[in-house]
Amino acid sequence: MPDDAPDGPAAGRPRGSYAKGLARRQEILDRAIEVFARRGSEGTSLRSIAQEIGVSHAALTHYFSSREDLLVEVYKEAERRGDSEHPHADDASPVEIMTASARHNHGVPGLVQLYSTLVAAALEAGHPAATAFATDRFAAVRADLVERVLRDQAAGRMREDVDPDAVASLVIAASDGLQTQWMLDESVPQSEALELLARLLAP
Amino acid sequence: MPDDAPDGPAAGRPRGSYAKGLARRQEILDRAIEVFARRGSEGTSLRSIAQEIGVSHAALTHYFSSREDLLVEVYKEAERRGDSEHPHADDASPVEIMTASARHNHGVPGLVQLYSTLVAAALEAGHPAATAFATDRFAAVRADLVERVLRDQAAGRMREDVDPDAVASLVIAASDGLQTQWMLDESVPQSEALELLARLLAP
Numbered sequence: 001m002p003d004d005a006p007d008g009p010a011a012g013r014p015r016g017s018y019a020k021g022l023a024r025r026q027e028i029l030d031r032a033i034e035v036f037a038r039r040g041s042e043g044t045s046l047r048s049i050a051q052e053i054g055v056s057h058a059a060l061t062h063y064f065s066s067r068e069d070l071l072v073e074v075y076k077e078a079e080r081r082g083d084s085e086h087p088h089a090d091d092a093s094p095v096e097i098m099t100a101s102a103r104h105n106h107g108v109p110g111l112v113q114l115y116s117t118l119v120a121a122a123l124e125a126g127h128p129a130a131t132a133f134a135t136d137r138f139a140a141v142r143a144d145l146v147e148r149v150l151r152d153q154a155a156g157r158m159r160e161d162v163d164p165d166a167v168a169s170l171v172i173a174a175s176d177g178l179q180t181q182w183m184l185d186e187s188v189p190q191s192e193a194l195e196l197l198a199r200l201l202a203p
Numbered sequence: 204m205p206d207d208a209p210d211g212p213a214a215g216r217p218r219g220s221y222a223k224g225l226a227r228r229q230e231i232l233d234r235a236i237e238v239f240a241r242r243g244s245e246g247t248s249l250r251s252i253a254q255e256i257g258v259s260h261a262a263l264t265h266y267f268s269s270r271e272d273l274l275v276e277v278y279k280e281a282e283r284r285g286d287s288e289h290p291h292a293d294d295a296s297p298v299e300i301m302t303a304s305a306r307h308n309h310g311v312p313g314l315v316q317l318y319s320t321l322v323a324a325a326l327e328a329g330h331p332a333a334t335a336f337a338t339d340r341f342a343a344v345r346a347d348l349v350e351r352v353l354r355d356q357a358a359g360r361m362r363e364d365v366d367p368d369a370v371a372s373l374v375i376a377a378s379d380g381l382q383t384q385w386m387l388d389e390s391v392p393q394s395e396a397l398e399l400l401a402r403l404l405a406p
Contacts, residue, residue: 040327113326120323123316123386124243135387142384142391162399163392169384170377170396177376181345183326184338188345189366193373196365200403 025063028055032074033081033111040113046070068121072133075118078111093152094145094168095198098175102190105179112183119176142168159203167201228266231258235277236284236314243316244274271324275336278317296355297348297371298401301378305393308382315386322379345371362406370404 031053035044046067050060064070082104088097105112121127122134145168152158158167174197182190234256238247249270253263267273285307291300308315324330325337348371355361361370377400385393 113323116323116326119383120316120319123319123383131387138384138387138391162403163395166392166396166399169381169391169393170399173377173380173384173396174373175376175380176383177378177380178372180322180326180379181341181372181376184334184341188341188372189369190372192366193369193376196369196373200365 021063024059028053028060028063029073029077031055032070033078036071036074036114037078037108037110040110040117066129068127068129071114071118072129075111075114076133078108091151091155092148093157093198094148094171095194095201097145097148098171099191099194099198102175102179102182102194109183112179116180138172141172145171156203158201162201171197224266227262231256231263231266232276232280234258235273236281239274239277239317240281240311240313243313244320249273269332271330271332274317274321275332278314278321279336281311281314294354294358295351296360296401297351297374298397298404300348300351301374302394302397302401305378305382305385305397312386315382319383341375344375348374359406361404365404374400 032049035049035052044067046060046064047057049067049070050057060070064073086100086104088100092100118130119134121130123131142165146164149158149162149164149167153160153162153164174194178188178190178193181188235252238252238255247270249263249267250260252270252273253260256263263273267276289303289307291303295303321333322337324333326334345368349367352361352365352367352370356363356365356367377397381391381393381396384391
């Protein structure tokens, strides 16, 4: 049996094997993140990803049911890792959070490409994993930013005459859209535009 | 010879045939726009597009060198048509233009999907037509909006302490990003967020 043979919960193995399966899945995810951070999602079939990270195609499809499923899990894991390595201060403003993300993203263009690929797939029919990922992620980020807007308004750090939901959606949109424009043309004033938005929202 | 056989400039035919080729290309584009407006770009190989619009695969590949090339031309033509049917007033502000686009786009979700697919492809290596399209389109829209910002500032309709380039990039980003969020969740306050941005930019 090859070292990377399927070994997860679906196999109905005892506890030790299940833990081993989780570890193996994590290991595959770790290597896949490196591949995507370097190359983006372009031309990456499950077969070519398996080859590049050095596992069998069977092992990869055991842990990830489809290419879309793997892309979603790679992005979520990379983001979780980024969040734990660079946690946001409790009192960071919405725009500060997005500016920090933009700075971090400049170093991992492959993951930015992967994000935009997932969001584009999410808008099309037939990509349930991407649609669920993008819908849930936007909802979670909006909810976090709404809390921060309310906190900033209560502390007198943000105008009181702006609707928190509208601000949250606007800041996310500005951040995502500026990132896209900057990726295509580095002369686009990405950080200046985010600073402008922060200034406009100041009391 | 089938009715939709290649008949373009590359064939080196006399003038009448060239005009006929252009008309044929336009006819194919018209039908393709209907297909994409209805379905988006999901699962549309050149072969299946040819079948759906009722032309031979050979004819389609004569006029459009690749699927990516066809997608770009379909989007550009649909946008040109939208612009000529609903021209923007000379004195329309940047946010007014984006709000009008958003309203128009709600009626053609397939074209919005196509746009996001093209922009995502543009960020990846290996899609020169999409990359050129997205880079040029962003540059052209930014240039138009910068003019409008300057006009609005001169007329006292916009704050003078904002950089026109930053405003232009920010308005485009907000518009694109809000559209994406709204497509995934119609409870997202798309128009409220655009109105908020307009209000923040007012003198």
